[in-house]
Amino acid sequence: MNEEWTPLDCLLPSALLRACADGAANQLYNITAGDRDKFLPDYISGDFDSITAEVKAFYADKGCRLMETADQDLTDYTKCLAIMLEEIRTQKLQVDTIVTLGGLAGRLDQTMASVETLFHALSMTQLPVLIIQEASLAYLLKPGNHRLGVNTGLEGEWCSLIPVGGPCQTTTTGLKWNLNDQVLQFGKLVSTSNTYEPTAPGKPRKPVTVTTDQPLLWSMGILIDGK
Amino acid sequence: MNEEWTPLDCLLPSGKQRICLIILNQPLDKNHLHVLWSKALLRACADGAANQLYNITAGDRDKFLPDYISGDFDSITAEVKAFYADKGCRLMETADQDLTDYTKCLAIMLEEIRTQKLQVDTIVTLGGLAGRLDQTMASVETLFHALSMTQLPVLIIQEASLAYLLKPGNHRLRVNTGLEGEWCSLIPVGGPCQTITTGLKWNLNDQVLQFGKLVSTSNTYEPTAPGKPRKPVTVTTDQPLLWSMGILIDGK
Numbered sequence: 392m393n394e395e396w397t398p399l400d401c402l403l404p405s406a407l408l409r410a411c412a413d414g415a416a417n418q419l420y421n422i423t424a425g426d427r428d429k430f431l432p433d434y435i436s437g438d439f440d441s442i443t444a445e446v447k448a449f450y451a452d453k454g455c456r457l458m459e460t461a462d463q464d465l466t467d468y469t470k471c472l473a474i475m476l477e478e479i480r481t482q483k484l485q486v487d488t489i490v491t492l493g494g495l496a497g498r499l500d501q502t503m504a505s506v507e508t509l510f511h512a513l514s515m516t517q518l519p520v521l522i523i524q525e526a527s528l529a530y531l532l533k534p535g536n537h538r539l540g541v542n543t544g545l546e547g548e549w550c551s552l553i554p555v556g557g558p559c560q561t562t563t564t565g566l567k568w569n570l571n572d573q574v575l576q577f578g579k580l581v582s583t584s585n586t587y588e589p590t591a592p593g594k595p596r597k598p599v600t601v602t603t604d605q606p607l608l609w610s611m612g613i614l615i616d617g618k
Numbered sequence: 619m620n621e622e623w624t625p626l627d628c629l630l631p632s633g634k635q636r637i638c639l640i641i642l643n644q645p646l647d648k649n650h651l652h653v654l655w656s657k658a659l660l661r662a663c664a665d666g667a668a669n670q671l672y673n674i675t676a677g678d679r680d681k682f683l684p685d686y687i688s689g690d691f692d693s694i695t696a697e698v699k700a701f702y703a704d705k706g707c708r709l710m711e712t713a714d715q716d717l718t719d720y721t722k723c724l725a726i727m728l729e730e731i732r733t734q735k736l737q738v739d740t741i742v743t744l745g746g747l748a749g750r751l752d753q754t755m756a757s758v759e760t761l762f763h764a765l766s767m768t769q770l771p772v773l774i775i776q777e778a779s780l781a782y783l784l785k786p787g788n789h790r791l792r793v794n795t796g797l798e799g800e801w802c803s804l805i806p807v808g809g810p811c812q813t814i815t816t817g818l819k820w821n822l823n824d825q826v827l828q829f830g831k832l833v834s835t836s837n838t839y840e841p842t843a844p845g846k847p848r849k850p851v852t853v854t855t856d857q858p859l860l861w862s863m864g865i866l867i868d869g870k
Contacts, residue, residue: 466835499747499779499862500803500835502754510830527751551752556829557809577808578762578858583718583752606830610751 395598397540398521398528398611401490408478410434412471414441415493416450428453436460436474437467468494468508476516488519495524506531506555510606526615532607539599539609541565541587547612552582552601559607564588565599575607622850624792625773625782625863628742629653633795635739638731640723641667641684642757643693644745646674647777647867654744654775655682659736662686664723666693667745668702680705688712688726689719720746720760728768740771747776758783758807762858778867784859791851791861793817793839799864804834804853811859816840817851827859 409432411419416435423430427449434456435442451457460470472489479486489512494505505522509531512520521530526547541550552561558576563569567586575581587596601609627633631653639658641651643666651674655661661684663671668687675682679701686708687694703709712722724741731738741764746757757774761783764772773782778799793802804813810828815821819838827833839848853861 495751496748498801498864499754499781500801500805500837502751503803503805503807503833503860503862504835507829507833507835513830529751549750549752551755553752553755555755555807577759578765581755581759583756583759585752608755610755612750 395538395540396519397543398530398609399543399545399613400540401488401521401523406490407484407486408433408475408482410436410471410475412467413437413439416442416446418493420446420449431455433478434458434474436471438463465511466504466508468505469511472508472512472520473515476518486518488521489516491520491522493524494522495527495529505529506608509608510556513606523613526613528611528613530609532601532603532609534604534606535602537601537603537609539565539601541599541611542595545614546587546596547614548586550585550587550599550609550611552585553608553610554581554605555608556606558605560604561607562602563600565597622790622792623771624795625780625861626793626795626797626865628657628740628773629775629797629865630795631656633657636737637740637742638662638727638736638738640664640720640727640741640743641671642720642743642745643667643670644747644749644776646670646744648674649867650744650775651682654742658742659738660685660727660730660734662688662723662727664719665689665691668694668698670745672698672701683707685730686710686726688723690715717763718756718760720757721763724760724764724772725767728770738770740773741768743772743774745776746774747779747781757781758860761860762808765858775865778865780863780865782861784853784855784861786856786858787854789853789855789861791817791853793851793863794847797866798839798848799866800838802837802839802851802863803861804837805860805862806833806857807860808858810857812856813859814854815852817849 411432431453432455436458439459495502513533554575558574561570561575562572565588590596627635628637637658638660639654641663663684683705684707688710747754765785806827810826813822813827814824817840842848
């Protein structure tokens with residue numbers, strides 16, 4: 392995708408569809424206490440080994456669809472994403488981005504499984520799929536050219552290019568430490584604790600451009616409470 | 619390494635491995651800290667890890683003085699730095715921008731082990747697997763560098779996760795300390811790995827692990843008859859492959 396795209400644009404409240412993957416429903420239920428009717432997901436999917444009986448009953452009563460997906464080879468996240476894409480098709484919705492909340496902290500294997508879902512997403516849809524948790528955002532850049540807008544005011548200080556799947560021949564602009572047709576690869580060169588090219592006071596940041604020959608994980612910080 | 623090796627031995631008070639401890643800048647689990655600190659031959663903090671140590675050892679700080687604190691010192695506070703300097707801890711400023719504080723701290727640790735001619739089995743790192751995603755990945759990158767820095771196993775523990783990079787070849791992991799959590803995982807972080815395993819519930823049978831094709835997460839151990847110990851997990855890989863496993867915290 393060569394047009395400019397702004398990863399943190401999604402932090403404005405405007406979701407067309409909302410879903411929970413299994414035990415995410417417990418999280419939603421707890422954090423929306425006192426206001427639960429305003430936060431009813433369109434569906435809850437998964438193998439239902441994490442959602443509690445109480446939470447399941449609550450959302451079922453409210454008319455949320457419960458979609459049990461027993462496939463052991465795919466994670467709840469991948470299955471939830473597949474259903475989301477099907478809903479978007481069926482309802483003929485115009486969608487720009489699929490945003491995932493959670494998935495980057497806790498068990499290390501589950502963080503890695505989330506990244507694996509991003510890989511699967513590349514062959515499931517043309518839509519960008521991104522993950523946000525706390526102060527981190529993750530987005531898998533497919534092979535080709537990318538222009539990322541980084542001027543929402545929500546960008547934290549750091550950003551990063553991580554060759555999770557294997558070596559990536561990479562060229563960038565707009566970073567403090569750019570890659571100049573270099574190979575990013577674990578054991579040789581991984582770009583972490585990078586940041587944006589400094590700009591004159593009052594001037595907006597230039598977009599970050601990235602060219603890669605293999606899927607490359609972009610990760611960036613999000614400002615929380617101004618820091 | 620073909621001999622059997624026990625990843626969680628370091629958290630067993632009765633464990634036999636001789637360890638050195640590196641602490642990274644993440645909230646510290648008190649239990650992990652106490653067990654590892656008491657067994658460690660050398661103890662070091664990477665930059666802001668000193669702040670974490672200082673905070674969590676309030677009231678008992680004299681019993682938790684690191685041998686050295688290294689890094690570019692952009693995270694450690696002036697107060698904490700002065701405290702440990704007064705107590706005789708070495709402060710070693712390492713300004714190299716191309717390497718992370720963790721990698722540099724590890725390099726110093728290996729040098730200390732050499733200089734002091736210490737017999738060490740394992741280097742244990744506390745912290746590094748949570749917080750900013752890029753820093754989690756940077757910790758994994760340090761494990762890659764470690765493969766060419768030392769023959770010693772270098773592992774990372776944070777909360778209920780352990781990470782250990784298997785170098786190409788054969789490995790036998792003992793998983794019977796009683797501290798193993800339910801899950802384990804083989805993650806081909808650097809690129810594709812031709813993999814064979816035994817001892818897992820879902821074994822790999824000369825298959826290629828690769829992001830986008832097959833990644834083994836939420837795996838577990840081969841079930842055993844009640845009262846019987848688990849068989850070792852064996853892994854053969856042709857490329858560095860990240861082993862990760864859960865740790866029981868308070869029995870769950």
